[in-house]
Amino acid sequence: MHDQASELRVLASKERRKIRVIAVTSGKGGVGKTNFTVNLALALAEYGHRVIILDGDLGLANVDIAFGLTARYTIEHLLSGEKTIEQILLTGPRGISIIPGGSGVQELANLDRDKLTNVIANLGRLEKMADLLIIDTGAGLGNTVTNFLRAADDIILVTTPEPTSLTDAYGLLKTLNKEAGEIPIHVVINRVPTEADARATFERLEIAVRKFLHGSINLMGWVYDDPLMGRSVMQQEPLGISYPESPAYRCIQWIAGTVTGIYLSAPRQGGGVRGFLSKLLRSF
Ligand SMILES: Nc1ncnc2c1ncn2[C@@H]1O[C@H](COP(=O)(O)OP(=O)(O)O)[C@@H](O)[C@H]1O
Ligand SMILES: [Mg+2]
Numbered sequence: 001m002h003d004q005a006s007e008l009r010v011l012a013s014k015e016r017r018k019i020r021v022i023a024v025t026s027g028k029g030g031v032g033k034t035n036f037t038v039n040l041a042l043a044l045a046e047y048g049h050r051v052i053i054l055d056g057d058l059g060l061a062n063v064d065i066a067f068g069l070t071a072r073y074t075i076e077h078l079l080s081g082e083k084t085i086e087q088i089l090l091t092g093p094r095g096i097s098i099i100p101g102g103s104g105v106q107e108l109a110n111l112d113r114d115k116l117t118n119v120i121a122n123l124g125r126l127e128k129m130a131d132l133l134i135i136d137t138g139a140g141l142g143n144t145v146t147n148f149l150r151a152a153d154d155i156i157l158v159t160t161p162e163p164t165s166l167t168d169a170y171g172l173l174k175t176l177n178k179e180a181g182e183i184p185i186h187v188v189i190n191r192v193p194t195e196a197d198a199r200a201t202f203e204r205l206e207i208a209v210r211k212f213l214h215g216s217i218n219l220m221g222w223v224y225d226d227p228l229m230g231r232s233v234m235q236q237e238p239l240g241i242s243y244p245e246s247p248a249y250r251c252i253q254w255i256a257g258t259v260t261g262i263y264l265s266a267p268r269q270g271g272g273v274r275g276f277l278s279k280l281l282r283s284f
Contacts, residue, residue: 019052019126020263021133023152027168029060029139031160032190035229035239037136038066039249042240043256045094049263050130052089052097054105056148057138061102067092068236076104078122079115085122093241097129106144132263139168141175149176154184154262156220160191161201170208177213186220188255198222221255223248 024037034057041051055063064071069090077083090098111119126133137148149155155176159169169187176185187205192198202219209215226248232239239249 019130019133020154021135021152022154022156022259023135023137023149024156024158025137025145025149025172026139026158026165027170027172028159028165031139031158031165032223032229033057033139033158034060034062034066034136035233036156036158036188036190036223036252037134038063038238039240039252040256040259041092041096041134042094042238043249043253044132044259045096046240046253047256047260049132049260050095052099052126052130052133053092054099054133054135055101056105056135056144057101058103058106058142058144059138061100063098063136064090064100065236066233066238067096067098069098071098071100074100074102074104076102076107079104079107079111079119081115081118085125093238132259141172146175149183152183154186156186156188157217158188158190159201159205161189161197166201166205169205173205173209173215173217174213177209177215185215185217186258187217188220189222191225192222193225195222220258221251223251223255 024033024040026033037053041053044051053063055061057063061074067090069092071088071090073083073088075088078085078088085099088100090100092098108119135148135152137145139145157169157172159165173185176183187202189198189201192201199219202222206217206219209217224247226239226246228243228246229239229248232242235242239246240252243249
């Protein structure tokens, strides 16, 4: 009886909710990934999620700047063993944590055993700090980007209606089709004038993916082309803080609702089958 109870308790603790990893990517740079990521994090925080952003853009790591912050240390200091994860984390508004990544992210793949153990121990502590880890992966087909995408629970692909942005998004999907397998790919159409434009843009991409790649993508939402977005960038304050009523942020709040739906958890800590089980096991 005793053995069985402890076995069950281990089982229940293993079932405890793990951090979910969302990779935000695009085929082409400059389509709005970073601003989308930052404002998605803000909207998710409004819904009560604890969010960490990993700034994984090798070329242009600027998540900190979008928040009006300046990174003192980056993931390089973590990899070298000079700093701990707690020391490199930045804290943004609404309790959002930012891991300044930059070019150090690339080195993650080439660490020797000793350093790797240390990095895993540090990153493992993130599990308790947050519900969601959102990675701003940077654009393109580089190995680091596709490695991130392969490792994620979900991929959000950002594109604009521009032909070059769509073509590059298709190129990325073509690569992912071979590599990413079962990972759900959600598409966000950024900078659209109307809903009809968003739907038409998605349809063009979706038809190509279905016909030539025999794959599937789903429309997660769209974000209006909004001059307030540009203004918030100039002011170095995220849109969700400076213009929370803006059309673009409203769209992102709506998308955050969908993300929340994907990761729907028990309504309260003690709820659900797991809550029931853990209470039951405590009584042994
Ligand atoms: N919905 C939008 N409406 C208007 N301008 C936008 C929108 N999204 C992004 N932008 C503009 O595009 C620029 C590039 O965005 P950014 O998030 O840095 O792209 P990426 O990370 O994909 O390179 C921003 O500086 C902003 O001015
Ligand atoms: Mg960016």
